[in-house]
Amino acid sequence: MTLMRKPIPVAEAVQRVMQFPRLKEAEAVKLEESTGRVLAQDIYTTHPVPWFTRSPYDGYAICAASTEQAGEGSPVWLQVLGTVAAGDVWRGCVERGQAVKIMTGGAMPDGADAVIMRELTREEERDGALYVQIKRKVKTGENISRIGEDMEEGELLLRQGTMINAGTVAQLATFGYAEVPVFRKPVVAVIATGSELLDPSEPLAPGKIRNSNGYMLLSQVLRSGAEPLYIGKVQDTLGETLAAVKKALEQADLVLTTGGVSVGDFDYIPAVYQELGAQPLFNKIGMRPGSVTSAAERNGKLLFGLSGNPSACYVGxxxxxxxxxxxxxxxxxxxxxxxxxxxxxxFTKPNPFDRFVRGKLSFSGGRLYAAPSGKDKSNIVSSLAEANCLIVLPGGTRGWEAGSMVDVLLLDDQEGTGQWR
Amino acid sequence: MTLMRKPIPVAEAVQRVMQFPRLKEAEAVKLEESTGRVLAQDIYTTHPVPWFTRSPYDGYAICAASTEQAGEGSPVWLQVLGTVAAGDVWRGCVERGQAVKIMTGGAMPDGADAVIMRELTREEERDGALYVQIKRKVKTGENISRIGEDMEEGELLLRQGTMINAGTVAQLATFGYAEVPVFRKPVVAVIATGSELLDPSEPLAPGKIRNSNGYMLLSQVLRSGAEPLYIGKVQDTLGETLAAVKKALEQADLVLTTGGVSVGDFDYIPAVYQELGAQPLFNKIGMRPGSVTSAAERNGKLLFGLSGNPSACYVGxxxxxxxxxxxxxxxxxxxxxxxxxxxxxxFTKPNPFDRFVRGKLSFSGGRLYAAPSGKDKSNIVSSLAEANCLIVLPGGTRGWEAGSMVDVLLLDDQEGTGQWR
Known part of the structure; x- marks a missing residue:
């Protein structure tokens, strides 16, 4: 099959595929299983915080007026009626001359309008009753956390599209979201094409090599947050490749193949796209590695034809x-x-194409540094292991020297950005 | 219970707990389930790469000597005996005047000592036989990937202790590691103490709040790479707290509690440690928040008594x-x-204690910036959501001004470092 291959810029290729993502439907997951998932709706506070008036310290809930005359030389003694722990409610009213011992987070008893911290007091028992000594004047409202002081009811807490982490889990728990509305994870099928491929469990055989790209892609899919589905490796025949891609399209939201996109006699991915009636989006990109990266769309589902070359596959x-x-x-x-x-x-050799070099980002003295992670020969897998970024070297007539400022795409980062650049 | 509380520096607290981690035993997991796990042994290459002589391009495998007379004006024609695809082995020998069409990755046929790229040739059929035209001299060894060119057999590939990512998965696949030796994930138990706590599924009740720390910790345990085990929330009684911690010690490698470590009348964690005969490691740290963070050791297992305050719990x-x-x-x-x-x-207010402020690290113009992620009031959960770092503000007599260089601890980073500082 002869194919017109017209290279397009990377940014255009990104734009072409980004027309098609279909948002997955929402589903509810248990809060404890929601980490790493993405919120399917805006989340609002369901009550004020605090939702009752409470003490931020261990101390005594009192009427501030009881301490009007208190001073270093003129302590007042208040009768301690009892104790309110966190979670308890004091059934009764505190009046002038009285106090209720209160624990951090405890609900303020009726009548009390201030808290004095425990460290500033002294307890004493007299005639079977308990008293607390206070040597300073306390102001009304002192040491009280008021209803809604931190948040009001109905405030926007988290936006749809937020990835859930430990901090957001705490927020969701606070407001009673035992189940969390999240988008379903897309299922991403992975197919490795190539008659030369062996499974890692198979012994070496003449002319064969192990399928590393398929397993690498499964791991990359996991890092992206989706659910990988390994369809398997296929021989370089149109029939077998087509059957695998069809199966993948039935079971997955997105189909990744690796290999079979070049111009060799046994590169069947272009023919598979044609057989399926998929709309080709591109089959050549002005970049290195990965210039043969292809994509097509069928009934709204995307098919990515990644290179069989490990680093090109990774970058693609x-x-x-x-x-x-x-x-x-x-x-x-x-x-x-x-x-x-x-x-x-x-990288002194000029290159007409944009290059994406797997690299290692590091920090020193408040600055960012990027170094290629090992030899970047496209057929060497070893450079992939340490990579946590892609160094972007725009194509042109000059090379790049150490010390130049370059763009770097972060791979481990969860924050992301809203625009390709 | 009265307790001597002597604050120790953060670095010393870290050092005290870091004496106890016991390495978990090794186990084998399937390669496709190994992402995020840690290698339990050094991994060596099991064969050279390439392990057979192969062609890096689509082209023709030839004897270089066949092209001795070739030139732009004096093309030579070699007879094409057949095709060797990737994964195939050519059963036969290539001699002078002959060629075998070869695909990228194909094994070099016997006799052939060079490859000419397809783009530099032209095929023609004559009298039922196929010929390829070559217009330039090809050198012996040209365009051949030799055995061991990239890696030798027995080379150290990955070190014990490496966390497995997409790149390492590719390496493991290449060398036939269908199963990967990894350390078992530690099981980390989480207990939330506090009579005021409700599960997120429970309706609000007077004086009560939802248990957010417990769920937050489950998510933090996940991020750390371990397996969380939620024991549950317990009432503030010695009996219930002790029973939960005992249960946790039976089932888990490490026990986290949140709450119950302060000096309130219902803070039972110190008593639980005493009942268990656990060796206290510290119960006060010169830091904010989290000064009451406690730790103890029992039969080599660590118990962490984290604060009930959300940000102190997070930081601890x-x-x-x-x-x-x-x-x-x-x-x-x-x-x-x-x-x-x-x-x-x-942060202009001087603070005698080291502060750890949840922050958001960002990058601009090749430099790192850190901003507190929201109001850092310790009882507000909202600032936790965006945090991807802890800003370290050492205690002292001066505050910190915008523009100062400060240390920052990365929370999402997987690389880590070998020393506390």
């Missing part, structure tokens, strides 16, 4: 599939965050 | 429990990475 996923997946998950900021960093190694 | 977990958990997981770099960033807001 991060640049094109990840933002689509994160948009499907409902994230408002689906793109990888792009930051600036000082390049730590020379 | 990240500073003390997380490095312990990550050391138990076998990570060589269990501490949160500490970087420098420019403070974006004033």
């Amino acid at each position: 996923f991060e640049l094109f599939a990840r933002p689509v997946i994160r948009a499907m998950m409902g994230m408002k900021r689906p793109y990888s965050q792009r930051v600036q960093a000082e390049l730590q190694e020379d | 977990f990240e500073l003390f429990a997380r490095p312990v958990i990550r050391a138990m997981m076998g990570m060589k770099r269990p501490y949160s990475q500490r970087v420098q960033a420019e403070l974006q807001e004033d």
Whole structure:
């Protein structure tokens, strides 16, 4: 099959695939299983915080007026009626000359309008009754957390599209969200094409190599937040490849293949797209590695034809599939965050194409540095392990020298950004 | 119960708990389930890469000697014997005047010692035989990937203690690690103490609030890489608290409680430690928030008594429990990475204690910036949601002004560091 291959810029390729992500439906998950999921609706406070007047300290709930005459040399003694612990409610009223011992978080008894901290008092028992000594004047309202002081009822707490972390879990718990509305995780199918591929469990055989890209993609899908579905490896035949892609389309929201997109005699992905009647979005991108990265759309589902070359496959996923997946998950900021960093190694050879070099971002003295993570030879897997960013080297007539400021796409970051750049 | 509380510095508290982490035993997990796990042994390459001589391009495998006379004006024609695809082995020998069409990754046929790229050739059929035209001299060894060119057999590939990511999964797959030796995940029990606590599913009741810390901790345990086990919430009684902690000690490798560590009348954690015969490690730290953070050790298992205050609980977990958990997981770099960033807001009030302010780290123009993530009032949960770092403000006689360089502990980072500072 001969194919017209017209390279398009990376930004355009991103834009073409980002037309298609369909938001997944909402589902309810238990709060304790919601970490890493994305909120499917805005969340509002369901009550004020605090929702009752309470003491922020261990101390004594009193009427401030009882201490009007109190001073260092003229202590007042208030009768301690009892104790209100956190979670308790004092059934009774505090009057002048009286006090109720109160624990941090305890509800203020009726009648009391101030708290004096325990450290400033002294208790004494007399004639079977308990008294507390106070040596200073306390103001009305002192040491009281008032209803709604921190938040009002009905305030917007969290926006739809927020990824849930430990902090948001605390907020959801506070307001009684035992179940949380989240978007369903997209199911992302992975198919590795290539007659040369062995499963990792298979012994080596002449001419064969292990399928590493398929497993790498499963892990990249996990990092993106979606649910990976491994369809398997297929021989380089149109029939087998087509059958696998069809199966994947039935079971998944998005289909990733690796391999079979080049111009070799056994590269069947373009033919598979044609057989399926999928609309091609691109089959060549002005970038290295990954220039043969392809994408097509069928009934709103995207098919990504990633390169069979490990680093090209890796980069192709991060640049094109990840933002689509994160948009499907409902994230408002689906793109990888792009930051600036000082390049730590020379790339002196000019390259007409935009290059994406797997790199390691590091910090020193308040500044960001990026170094390529190992030899960036496209057929070496070892450089992938330490990578936590992609260094962006725009194509042009000059190389890049150590010390230059370059753009870097963050891979481990969860925050993301709302625009490709 | 009266308790001597002697504050110790944060670094000393960290050091005290870091004596105890016990490495978990190794277990084998499937490669596709190994992401986020920690390697329990060094991993070596099991074969050279490539492990057979292969072609890096689509082209023709030839004897270089066949092209000795080739030039722009004097093309040579070689007979094409057939095609070797990736995964195939050519059964036969290539001699002078012959060629075998070869696909990227295909094994070099016997006799062939060079590959000419397809783009530089032209095929033609004559009298039922296929010929390829070559117009340039090809050198012996040209365009051949040699055995061991990228890696030798027996090279150290990944170190024990490495956290597995997409790149390492690819490496493990390449070398046939269908199962991966990893350390068992520590099981971390979470108990929320407090008679005032309601489950998120329970309706509000007078004097009560929802248990947010327990659920927050479950999420923090997940982020640390361990397996959370929710024991539940308990009333503020010695009996109930003790029973829950005993249960947790039976089922878990590490026990976290939140609440009950202050000096209130219903703070039973110190008494629980005493009842259990646990060795106290500290019960007061010179820091804010979280000064009452406590820890004890019993038969090599650690018990952390985190504050009931949400931000103190959060900070206490990240500073003390997380490095312990990550050391138990076998990570060589269990501490949160500490970087420098420019403070974006004033903290002008001097504070004698080290402060840890939940913050948001951001990047601009190649520099790091840190801002407190919302109001840092300790009883407000809202500031926790955006936090991706802890801003470290050492105690002293002066405040901190916007523009100062401060240390920041990274919370989402997986890389970590080998030393507390």
